[in-house]
Amino acid sequence: MQMSGAQMVCEAIIAEGVKTVFGYPGGAIMHVYDEIYKQNGFEHILTRHEQAAVHAADGYARATGEVGVAMVTSGPGFTNAVTGLATAYMDSIPLVVISGQVPLSLIGTDGFQEIDAVGISRPCTKHNFLVRSLEELPRILKEAFYLARSGRPGPILVDIPKDITVDVGEFKYPDSVHIPSYKPTYKGNNRQIEKAVDAIKKAKKPLLYIGGGAVLSNAYKLVRELAEKTQIPAVETLMARGVMGAKNPLLLGMLGMHGNYASNMAMSETDLVISLGARFDDRVTGKLSEFAKYADVIHIDIDPANIAKLVDVDYPIVGDVAQVVQKMLPMLEDVNTDRYQAWREILKRYDELHPQSYVDSDEVIKPQWAIERLGELVGEEAIITSDVGQHQMWAAQHYPFDRPRQWINSGGLGTMGFGFPAAIGAKRAYPEKTVINITGDGSILMNVQELVTAAEYKIPVINVILNNHFLGMVRQWQTFFYEKRYSETDLTFQPNWKALAQACGGIGYDVTTKEEFDAALKDAMAQNKVCFMNVAIDRFENVLPMVPAGGALFNMMLPPKIENDGEEK
Amino acid sequence: MANSNNERRVISVVVMNESSVLARVTALFAGRGYNIESLTVAPIPNSDKSHITIETKGNARVMEQITKQLHKLIPVYKVIEHEEMVEKEMVLVKFPIGTNMSDIAALAAAYNGGIVNVGPEMVVAQVADEPKRVKHFIEAAERYNPCEIVRGGVVAIER
Ligand SMILES: Cc1ncc(C[n+]2csc(CCOP(=O)(O)OP(=O)(O)O)c2C)c(N)n1
Ligand SMILES: [Mg+2]
Numbered sequence: 001m002q003m004s005g006a007q008m009v010c011e012a013i014i015a016e017g018v019k020t021v022f023g024y025p026g027g028a029i030m031h032v033y034d035e036i037y038k039q040n041g042f043e044h045i046l047t048r049h050e051q052a053a054v055h056a057a058d059g060y061a062r063a064t065g066e067v068g069v070a071m072v073t074s075g076p077g078f079t080n081a082v083t084g085l086a087t088a089y090m091d092s093i094p095l096v097v098i099s100g101q102v103p104l105s106l107i108g109t110d111g112f113q114e115i116d117a118v119g120i121s122r123p124c125t126k127h128n129f130l131v132r133s134l135e136e137l138p139r140i141l142k143e144a145f146y147l148a149r150s151g152r153p154g155p156i157l158v159d160i161p162k163d164i165t166v167d168v169g170e171f172k173y174p175d176s177v178h179i180p181s182y183k184p185t186y187k188g189n190n191r192q193i194e195k196a197v198d199a200i201k202k203a204k205k206p207l208l209y210i211g212g213g214a215v216l217s218n219a220y221k222l223v224r225e226l227a228e229k230t231q232i233p234a235v236e237t238l239m240a241r242g243v244m245g246a247k248n249p250l251l252l253g254m255l256g257m258h259g260n261y262a263s264n265m266a267m268s269e270t271d272l273v274i275s276l277g278a279r280f281d282d283r284v285t286g287k288l289s290e291f292a293k294y295a296d297v298i299h300i301d302i303d304p305a306n307i308a309k310l311v312d313v314d315y316p317i318v319g320d321v322a323q324v325v326q327k328m329l330p331m332l333e334d335v336n337t338d339r340y341q342a343w344r345e346i347l348k349r350y351d352e353l354h355p356q357s358y359v360d361s362d363e364v365i366k367p368q369w370a371i372e373r374l375g376e377l378v379g380e381e382a383i384i385t386s387d388v389g390q391h392q393m394w395a396a397q398h399y400p401f402d403r404p405r406q407w408i409n410s411g412g413l414g415t416m417g418f419g420f421p422a423a424i425g426a427k428r429a430y431p432e433k434t435v436i437n438i439t440g441d442g443s444i445l446m447n448v449q450e451l452v453t454a455a456e457y458k459i460p461v462i463n464v465i466l467n468n469h470f471l472g473m474v475r476q477w478q479t480f481f482y483e484k485r486y487s488e489t490d491l492t493f494q495p496n497w498k499a500l501a502q503a504c505g506g507i508g509y510d511v512t513t514k515e516e517f518d519a520a521l522k523d524a525m526a527q528n529k530v531c532f533m534n535v536a537i538d539r540f541e542n543v544l545p546m547v548p549a550g551g552a553l554f555n556m557m558l559p560p561k562i563e564n565d566g567e568e569k
Numbered sequence: 570m571a572n573s574n575n576e577r578r579v580i581s582v583v584v585m586n587e588s589s590v591l592a593r594v595t596a597l598f599a600g601r602g603y604n605i606e607s608l609t610v611a612p613i614p615n616s617d618k619s620h621i622t623i624e625t626k627g628n629a630r631v632m633e634q635i636t637k638q639l640h641k642l643i644p645v646y647k648v649i650e651h652e653e654m655v656e657k658e659m660v661l662v663k664f665p666i667g668t669n670m671s672d673i674a675a676l677a678a679a680y681n682g683g684i685v686n687v688g689p690e691m692v693v694a695q696v697a698d699e700p701k702r703v704k705h706f707i708e709a710a711e712r713y714n715p716c717e718i719v720r721g722g723v724v725a726i727e728r
Contacts, residue, residue: 122592
């Protein structure tokens with residue numbers, strides 16, 4: 001069929017089954033927007049900033065497991081999208097971002113709104129394309145979606161010069177792709193898997209180390225089965241919260257810089273690390289030479305470059321977590337679960353010694369209380385997104401995540417401003433679910449304009465601002481490591497949050513007591529409008545435990561304990 | 570393994586011959602802090618592929634990462650970390666015309682090369698040999714005050 005390049009873009013999006021596209025128009029992409037106007041195969045949501053468009057597509061992708069799509073114009077439209085690409089890249093999120101570019105004849109001339117998009121995005125995309133002719137456009141679009149979702153997923157940029165969107169040519173969307181240089185390994189080598197299973201049977205203190213790859217490969221049922229069958233305890237990274245489910249007795253918690261005591265001790269004392277889609281990030285490992293010092297390592301990852309990048313690996317298995325675990329399960333029929341009994345008991349004692357705890361108060365709301373209260377009130381049903389800072393860590397530590405894709409946050413890049421637009425994307429994907437962005441008084445302002453988007457499209461996201469009047473996480477480091485010199489972290493000057501939300505078509509609540517917290521949440525859920533819950537919390541609360549950067553995991557700063565006499569110790 | 574020292578290594582990368590593929594490869598080295606000592610690239614005859622030869626340095630862990638990261642690039646077909654190889658490098662050296670021609674001819678001949686061009690004000694000698702021998706040739710040639718030395722990168726083929 002004959003059609004313009006712009007139409008081809010729309011047809012490809014429809015053919016890929018994408019229902020919602022997030023974006024922002026401009027000169028170089030106007031032809032595509034003209035076609036968007038004419039079609040009804042997908043909806044387009046106009047965010048109020050390109051960064052937010054990409055984060056929203058990202059939130060949509062993380063919530064559903066499908067490819068998210070965002071569209072931006074050339075030059076500043078594209079550069080605004082870069083943080084979104086980098087955020088998705090670091091967490092391996094499948095996205096296709098389509099950017100307009102100046103006409104082919106102007107490329108290289110410093111034309112109006114020309115910027116080298118493929119050059120800039122090279123290190124923060126899985127792959128990118130500058131389309132050079134109309135003939136290759138259908139193939140490139142097909143490849144973009146395929147590359148985004150296959151293997152280790154990631155964002156793909158397709159940069160399309162304006163004249164190509166105008167040109168008319170024959171369109172046939174390919175049924176399949178042919179990229180001979182790209183062949184991801186899914187299955188896992190049988191011999192290696194056998195050896196790994198053998199090692200599991202011989203270990204005394206094995207530990208499941210679960211990462212974001214377990215979420216990406218939709219492996220949670222299999223991972224739970226693996227834990228169940230072997231009775232091997234498990235720790236989750238920040239990106240894997242929800243894989244085991246909070247109620248699972250084999251889950252020790254989150255490990256790493258803000259991991260709980262039992263999880264970090266487990267990693268320090270284990271004799272066999274079974275890594276399932278985790279990548280040994282420095283926020284997880286602390287000092288590498290002390291990390292899992294007594295352990296052999298089984299490393300299952302779809303990306304060979306992740307394996308043995310940071311630690312020596314004894315049993316490397318390149319493959320998809322779900323497919324590899326599927327193969328392991330029948331081989332573990334005869335595993336002797338009693339073997340690990342003593343180990344489980346040691347870890348149980350560790351957890352009793354230093355449970356994930358905090359000292360509650362009646363005078364002021366403690367952030368941990370707020371998170372736990374959210375868990376009690378909306379729990380399994382809600383999708384929780386977050387921004388970056390203390391609130392993010394408290395959410396990861398204290399929210400009872402029950403399933404993967406329930407917890408959406410920027411782990412790898414740590415992008416403040418991610419949470420709100422990501423929540424908009426997630427809510428659009430699951431309108432019937434409560435979607436809450438747990439955010440900070442710093443982060444929320446980094447994409448606050450999205451109040452307007454959420455109000456216009458009636459996307460009732462609840463933003464719970466844990467307001468400490470600080471760039472809290474940075475303030476915490478200043479407290480611990482910079483002798484309390486609070487350089488540029490005091491946010492005492494604040495907007496009127498309620499008025500701000502209202503001015504943009506939402507609602508606001510000022511919350512200072514536990515009663516107000518409950519009442520505000522109840523009202524927010526009933527109102528069905530985008531809202532800010534401005535929750536005043538204890539200003540100087542710290543995220544604990546904490547492993548100072550570069551320190552060994554077992555050297556944790558621990559939270560104060562409440563003894564039986566009620567005194568804080 | 571990880572503590573073995575920074576060894577010189579030669580890697581061949583077979584890539585799809587498309588625009589920006591070289592940029593992807595070099596950007597990867599720059600972005601991840603790997604070394605490029607020399608680099609050559611040319612299309613593979615009768616194919617839609619190109620052959621890139623990179624001379625680099627690093628310990629075993631770094632080399633493993635370089636190889637794997639190169640493999641991850643979508644247009645990369647094959648990465649060969651050479652063990653048993655034939656490698657050659659070329660160098661052109663320009664001398665002022667006053668230099669003793671027979672000395673230069675004899676020197677270049679000793680390294681399987683020769684004089685390839687004589688102009689009104691200069692002579693150009695060429696040598697193509699193993700990189701180590703090319704280095705020796707350059708050291709010897711430097712005694713004759715050359716006005717310019719242009720080295721090509723290494724090319725290698727597995728034996
Ligand atoms: C875009 C961006 N800029 C800077 C930082 C560094 N940073 C990390 S946490 C943080 C403070 C966040 O403050 P807030 O949103 O109020 O959260 P809190 O820690 O107080 O809960 C900062 C500035 C970042 N992660 N992202
Ligand atoms: Mg704050």
